[in-house]
Amino acid sequence: MRKKIVKRKTTVIRKSKKSSSVFSGRLLQFSIGLLFVFLVFGIGYHYRDGLAYYFSFKSNHASELETEEKRISDVRNFQVLEKKEDKVIGLDVSEYQGNINWERMDSLENKYPVNFVFIRATVGSDRLDKGFKDNWLGAKKNKFIRGAYHYYRPNENSLDQANLFIKTVSLKKGDLPPVLDIEKLPKNQSLSRLKIGLKRWLKIVEEYYKVKPIIYTGEKYYEDFLKEEFGDYLFWIANYNFYREEMDADWLFWQFTEKASVPGIKGNVDVNIYNGDLQQLRYITIE
Template sequence: MGKKSVKRMPPVRRRAKKKASFFSGKVLRVTILAFFILLVFGLSYYYRNGLAYYFSFKSNKVLQQEEDKRISDVRNYQVLDKHAGKAIGLDVSEYQGKISWVDVDTLENKYPVHFVFIRATVGNDRLDKQFDENWLGAKKNNLIRGAYHYYRPNENSLEQAALFIKTVSLKKGDLPPVLDIERLPENQSVDRLKIGLKRWLKAVEEHYKVKPIIYTGERYYDDFLKEEFSDYLFWIANYNFYRENIQEDWLFWQFTEKASVSGIKGSVDVNIYNGDVQQLRFITIE
């Protein structure tokens, strides 16, 4: 018998494992992460003084705001205590957002709120976004209400009056309309401004059959309005600490813009009427 030949299988060549490349996935990710960590630490160290100042500034700013609020609260209490017996009220606009009128009853959880002025219009073309809701809400909450117009010196005065008249329907028991003037004109003289103000006041008085009230700052009042508009009643804004009492010739005094009122988020302006609630009702529309 012949020998059977046996075929030998060729030897299996094992592929050598590739060494992990420096730029392979896992190594690359670890390297990049380490680089960014070192970069952050390096930048933090390099700018350590600036960062320390920044965080110190932010911290100091918060502390300063808290201190300002505390001082403002102290003044609010002092002023309100000095005017015990006088009617206290607010003025609001769309900047107070949505107001829960059913909760608007006390100032600083202590002093009753009796009245509110509500912004209705701005210039010759803009309505306050919250006017309708605020106007009805104040009435439902049994607050004595009034509406005011923010006057733009560089726009037609009669068009501004027409917008206010179209927007605001005053009822029995409402306060007289208010003209809010705070700025000087850019494209006309002060004399021309005064002519425009008088035209607005005359048009509004003829429509509502009641003389409007003028709102402005104390400096503006002294410099531009006090003498020539002396036959009008004034609502004056002055937040300065030296002012502790309402002047005899002021109908209303807006003494702060940093008060807390139930039902309203954030700060709100507060006003004192130069008389008690019964006297306030006396000047409302009959």
């Protein structure tokens, strides 16, 4: 009689993955935390001069200079100014700065001389900047190299806009070339029609003042819409990005912040760097 063979089932005991998954999770958290620490340390080291300036200024002087001689609030601004080498610093103002005390507006933080100023003169086809007349005279009286700019409205007639600027602004020897400020895209016309209008404004203004105008715009607007087709013109570019600390070689001016404080102006003001020294700036003025 055969014996019945009974096969025993082998029970496989699987090791729990819980402990290993917990370890992996902690390792990932530690790695992310370490990366964050290195990132913060790297940024802090890169901006060490600006941070040191910021904290020493705030602790030693904030109470006495908080009202009129306000500090530059952004540490990056100080970093940019420290790298400017022999480049020239200037401002641009409009009615939004209110009444400016031009006699006090000589430098940023009593350290960086202000040599030039752009002043908004006109807006669109029918509006004068309320502060233009006083600002234009104030800049001249206090020996700033001055320039005037027009804020272009894409959906308004370019001929009317050019004529308004011409009627408003009388440029003299030593003034900077006229500036066309274009920041918006059209709503009721194509991009090609916008470019036709811009070219018409530039042509009329150039023929009247006998000098090629400068174009002001944001960096993205410049790259996307103007760089190729308006390559014959010099550009004044606005870029406030934290990562950018130097201007491109093909920019004539760089507006690097809109949050600076200057003696003589209540509130924030834009600050610009000219891509050259003071002698080169004077060279591009009207003769």
